[in-house]
Amino acid sequence: MSDEFELDTDDLTRRMEGAIAALRSEFASLRTGRGSASMLDPIMVDAYGQPTPLNQVGTVNVPEPRMVTVNVWDKSMVGKVEKAIRESGLGINPQLNGTIIMLPIPELNEERRRELGKVAGQYAEHARVAIRNLRRDGMDQVKKAKGDGLSEDDQKFWEGEVQLLTDQFIKKIDDQLETKQAEIMQV
Template sequence: MAEDFELDTNDLERRMDGAMTSLKTEFSSLRTGRASASMLEPVTVDAYGQQTPINQVGTVNVPEPRMVTINVWDKGLVSKVEKAIRESGLGINPQLNGTIIMLPIPELNEERRKELTKVAAQYAEHARVAVRNIRRDGMDQIKKAKADGMSEDDQKFWETEVQDLTDKFIAQVDAALEAKQAEIMQV
């Protein structure tokens, strides 16, 4: 029965690629001294009973290199958006002006750069965990097929395939982290 077992490595690769895409999105939110609308992407607001991205509760603009503004559409959400930004760990102090929240982007000092490299390392670790969880799913499928009568040679072959895929994506995560940390530390 298990002789015709075919592990869907394309599915595993697609899911691991999703973890990399997520990591790149999180990395784009880490500021390197310049204002960018993407720095707010991972920040969510408790709006209307669920976690909502900031760009879905207001208009995010970058009027100048060191300023991001958010024009919140619903007056009742202004304080929630402000609180979400304060608690996000971005190190930005929001200033209110009616329904507009202004985010002045301060120069990065050495201490803040080191903090941001640690945040980048945390994001990378989350990506590694996601890749390992996908690896575990693949290994579980192989174990199930082994229990259904797959040969040991086939089991070893598929385990090697899954491990090679995992190693490839972990190396990509490490390379992305190294590049982002170098970018953050660049003065």
């Protein structure tokens, strides 16, 4: 192999891992009929004149599988937190108990489960596109090196390495999607 060129597969791997991590956080925000503190992560509260993540104005707990609670630290913020949860589109009706907001997680009906399955599929497709873009970047580096004198055998080797990495990460995405869809459809 050529001494001049070596593709930085560690960088490519790290960037692909980032796409997988983003997919995991998107999947965590999908409501599956079970409570999870991460489902409230995308919610922003208008706190003291600026949007603030909900977990920075109160403590989020999951005392039982079908209940999430938010213990708001500042009593004056309870109404704003409740409003932010109602308007978040999660489909959860908050119940007040002093400074604690209780969020009972309703059962998902069959239609809603199918919709969530489609949303999970869209998240997975976005992750696949990100992986394919990284693959293209890797292939472009190899082609540029070919123009700089990389041998054809070395070019084939590095293209194979990039494709192997891509296939591994696409499989990880498909496996995570399958797991998430099974979790969504579980009654």
